Amino acid sequence: MPPPPPAASARFPDAPPAPGDRRTTVPAESAAETTRRLRPIPAEAPAPPPAPAPPSETPGVERPFVSFGRPETYDDSVRVRRRSGRTRPRTLAAAACVVLGLGLIGGAVTGSWLTGDSSAGTDARSEFAAAGELWHSVPVDQLFPPTVQGEGAGPGGADRTWTRVAVAPDTGCANAFDPLLRKALAPVGCLRLLRATYTDATRSLVTTVGLLFTKADATAMTSLKARFQKEGLDRRTDLMPRPYAAEGTVAAGFGDEQRASWTVSVLTDAPVVVYAVSGFADGRAVTDPQPAQDAMKSGATTAPAQAGLGHDAQGLADRVERGFRKTVTSATEKPS
Template sequence: MAGPPQPAAQPWVSPASSGPVANPFAPPFPAALPPETPVETTTRLRPVRPRRAGRAVAVGVCAVLGVGLIGGALAGLWLAAAEPGEPAEPAGYAKARDLWHNAPVDSLFPRSLAGPAAGPGASARTWTRIVVAPDAACSPAVLAKGLLATLRPLGCERVLRATYTDATASSVITVGLVFTRADAPAQRTLGQGLTTRLGADVPPTLPGPGTVAARFGPSQRASWWLNAPADLPVVVTAVSGFADGRTVDRPQPADGAMARGRTDAVAQSGLGHEARNITVRFEQLLRTAVAPPAKEKDAR
């Protein structure tokens, strides 16, 4: 795995290159993020490699035309031979398993991330990356104990984490990408009711000294969510809190914090909405990383 050597224990602080990105759907807010510091990548994520073009594309097209009918027939035979009720492995599933050390850091953890309809009342959110940690082995330091115990029998490969803040710098949220060695059937089973099974298994935070997440510790966790998509060997986790360091006695799963009629500060600030909806956005990013949009493919 390529990349410059990095200290293994400390997280890397990495604000976006121009500070917080304004939310086009919300009233303007004053900039509240700290001054810029140099961006660092994790120890494992690689820079983008140049794309191949020209002759390689022509060869690829000829190969596809030459074997397309044969390949289609063989695919039909393989699917017919599969066990009933056991669909073929989702496209890109195997490729996704290696994203933790093959993908560029900015493709997995963008410096800024839009969340249309991610807040209460379908309000928009824009998140800015402020901390990225080196990739880590699966351990209680980076994973909640219940999730760690659940993943160990399946094979827990690696954990990537980053912390974001919203456009007003009033909330912070740590996102975790937990890569597993589970096969497709095991991953489908894993994702069924995972949050309910784990109960109050709140993910750890990733604070960042010198950032608005400096005081984001265990007592500041307000709402959380996690999901194991059936088509990716990954568990996506998120835990949100207030940037001012206030403590929360009892963190709420996102669906509880989003419940109708809630009037507490966590509900009104939309921390449950953010925790749940940012996991959806990261699942979309992972799918794009293994299967870029058709428009991008055609440009190669």
């Protein structure tokens, strides 16, 4: 027996309900419903604005409310809760990663500092130690070149050229300094002293340059430099270095009384003190010696300043120091 045909309402949706059909008919014009806030909920396809619902076909019976969407307030709150639920754990996780990363980095840095495992610190210590051994392994011509060019090193920016006239044998410091200077340098000790004397292009001025290799570590050198700067020991006339006078040269008469200008530089990246002292080649005595810093000032009228002896002392000391630093760098470079 074939199944009974479907009801007319199923076959013809727009047909009126058959007798006995209990469905509630919703007119087509109410396809777009409203929420309790009276805001339209869009249907799947665009639809014209809703028209006022017609009066109920049955007097005294209200049309039922039909809606397929949740109110916006519910959707917004759900979205906020869901977004908050997703964002907060992610934020906390990211913050935890940052804190953990900083902790690891800080721990690594602190550990290397405590153990002295820093490559930069190791290189610096190696370079410092290597610098202290160069006095017996580097040729004298490398430490004290036969000719030194001083571009712009003279008064008013004039060029200078210095020629080496003598090299002193490497010795200790027993008679190399005046008693007060020897006492000032005592905290760092004296390992070896190297000296050379130069003359200018006119052969009327002479300058002795010295490299004092100490027995000190970097801390002691730093302390000595700070003391020289604080107490102005490099500017005191009773702390002038002594020159090296070589017989048979233009510097033969360059003694203590001929000292006119000087400079002393305590290095902290090498156990070395660099100094220079200049004077006249004719053996004249100088009654008003002046530190190089003062003799190089514009307007200085002393005899050392007028002759450019401050420029000679400072210029030669600077260039010998630069050459020494280059030698240290070459000696400690690692092959690539």
